[in-house]
Amino acid sequence: MVAITFVAVDGLEQRIDATDGLSLMENAVAGGIDAIEAICGGNAYCGTCRVHVDPAWRAVTGEITEIEEPMIEASGDTDPGVRLSCQITVTPELEGLLVRTPASQS
Amino acid sequence: MTTATHAPGETTGCPAHAGRDDRKSAKVAEANLAPAPGSRVIGSFAAGRDILRSPKVRQAGASADVVDLSHPDEISFFFLDGDLHRKRRAAVAGLFAPKTIVTRHQRVMNRTMDAIVADLQARGSAPLDELSWQMAVDVAADIVGLTDSDTNANLARRVKKVLEASVARKPGRLNALVFNAKMLVHVGAFWKHDLLPAIEARRKQPRDDVISHMVKENYSKKGMIMECLSYGGAGMMTTREFIVMAAWHLFEKAALRERYLTGGQDDQFAILEEILRLDPVASMLHRRAAEPVEGVLADGETACISIREANVDEAITGPCPFQLDPDRARRMKVAGPYMSFGDGPHRCPGAQVALHETRIFLDRLLRLPGVKLVSEPEVLWNPQIQGYELRGAVVACDRG
Numbered sequence A: 001m002v003a004i005t006f007v008a009v010d011g012l013e014q015r016i017d018a019t020d021g022l023s024l025m026e027n028a029v030a031g032g033i034d035a036i037e038a039i040c041g042g043n044a045y046c047g048t049c050r051v052h053v054d055p056a057w058r059a060v061t062g063e064i065t066e067i068e069e070p071m072i073e074a075s076g077d078t079d080p081g082v083r084l085s086c087q088i089t090v091t092p093e094l095e096g097l098l099v100r101t102p103a104s105q106s
Numbered sequence B: 001m002t003t004a005t006h007a008p009g010e011t012t013g014c015p016a017h018a019g020r021d022d023r024k025s026a027k028v029a030e031a032n033l034a035p036a037p038g039s040r041v042i043g044s045f046a047a048g049r050d051i052l053r054s055p056k057v058r059q060a061g062a063s064a065d066v067v068d069l070s071h072p073d074e075i076s077f078f079f080l081d082g083d084l085h086r087k088r089r090a091a092v093a094g095l096f097a098p099k100t101i102v103t104r105h106q107r108v109m110n111r112t113m114d115a116i117v118a119d120l121q122a123r124g125s126a127p128l129d130e131l132s133w134q135m136a137v138d139v140a141a142d143i144v145g146l147t148d149s150d151t152n153a154n155l156a157r158r159v160k161k162v163l164e165a166s167v168a169r170k171p172g173r174l175n176a177l178v179f180n181a182k183m184l185v186h187v188g189a190f191w192k193h194d195l196l197p198a199i200e201a202r203r204k205q206p207r208d209d210v211i212s213h214m215v216k217e218n219y220s221k222k223g224m225i226m227e228c229l230s231y232g233g234a235g236m237m238t239t240r241e242f243i244v245m246a247a248w249h250l251f252e253k254a255a256l257r258e259r260y261l262t263g264g265q266d267d268q269f270a271i272l273e274e275i276l277r278l279d280p281v282a283s284m285l286h287r288r289a290a291e292p293v294e295g296v297l298a299d300g301e302t303a304c305i306s307i308r309e310a311n312v313d314e315a316i317t318g319p320c321p322f323q324l325d326p327d328r329a330r331r332m333k334v335a336g337p338y339m340s341f342g343d344g345p346h347r348c349p350g351a352q353v354a355l356h357e358t359r360i361f362l363d364r365l366l367r368l369p370g371v372k373l374v375s376e377p378e379v380l381w382n383p384q385i386q387g388y389e390l391r392g393a394v395v396a397c398d399r400g
């Protein structure tokens, strides 16, 4: 289990015990993080699973991948830490990861 | 809240599949479904998803197998795979984004619905699939950029003729000749009255739509026609059927209808997605393994992923998979449509568009004074697209 914290816009913090090997999105949905809508089920084609990765963690989670670009661009979300959580695979290196969820996913 | 949709006296006995079966298209599908010869049917949701998400598979099935991949600029991205497919899809991704639906497509949906309602109230009754077709065509046409036709009703009529001709091909040489001749006439009319005016308008003033993108990328005439027809088949014909199916369920089940009209939008989507799970418009997807897919497909093997079976796989639906339960997906923490829009790189880009237009159509229709379904549809089967067709449903409302 990998401990990951989601922080909502109102400051509410929720910690989940994520499963190694699944995506951050799948773990968030299973862990009851309502701000992760994920309406395309993890296919990088809805942009409703966006997270803003804390600056301290960006080197570990990595840059936006090519497949994420179109939907992130279409969402108009310009946060420097924005990623689609369905394209981040949870690994033990993410122990302690902190991400924020946007005010709206649409 | 599974009880919300139970009619008095109905059994809720489950598991063992002896309980209620709310599917309306299962019988006709069972009698007619024809997986591609030599393909292996995959019914497990997890295995189907693994195959559809694997980069090692390619599009397959009747039409994909006869497409000439050596001219990628002349075929729809539906038939492409890999990098080229990803690029072609990425170029139009913004058109399907949730934000675009809210800021742009909903306006078209509401405008079309205003016209549909006015027409229905003036006539007193109308065939339901005629109304749903108008909605499906208007919305997809705006996304594609087919907005320079004489009237939308004529555009809808011409697109219908081309699509019907393209799927009504019977075997035999004479039939093929007749088909080709008919098809040429219909495609010619569509080109002259709809596509060409749109292309000319986009050359002068590009917009945010598929045709502007194709003009910018110098698509050939054939390439543009093929792409438009793909959107027509994939987006218009499917949505027409789904709207009628969802309307039929809602007219029939008073408690469900009440919930639809009093719940919020999220609840409306949950209801629609659950109907689509039970009665998916697309029934199967074919993929050929270009390399072995570990644990599921051997090299060169073709899989027929059964959307119908995957959607009732108890491993992912939980118990009583044949019962209409709008709370199921939330309870199971899965995406509501299950496999109905496919999965992986080819997953339907128009999924949210289809759900939004259906939601708006039914929300407006079901609130009309005196609205009723005066005649239920007949469930037919279209062997070319391997999907159900609902014909003969008539809705009526008070004349206004």
Ligand code: HEM
Pocket: B077, B078, B079, B089, B139, B140, B143, B230, B231, B234, B235, B236, B238, B239, B242, B280, B281, B282, B285, B286, B340, B341, B342, B343, B345, B346, B347, B348, B349, B350, B351, B353, B354
């Ligand atoms: C209820 C309505 C709809 C259903 C059930 C549906 C279903 C599907 C399915 C199952 C696929 C996957 C095909 C595959 O994997 O081989 C697909 C692909 C596609 N759909 Fe939809 N669709 C619907 C509405 C729409 C709409 C409204 C549009 C556009 C306006 C659209 C455009 C497309 C396109 C372009 C593809 C091809 C994507 C690709 O190959 O990458 N669909 N659809």
Ligand code: FES
Pocket: A025, A037, A038, A039, A040, A041, A042, A043, A044, A045, A046, A047, A048, A049, A071, A084, A085, A086, A087
């Ligand atoms: S779940 Fe749709 S983009 Fe991530």
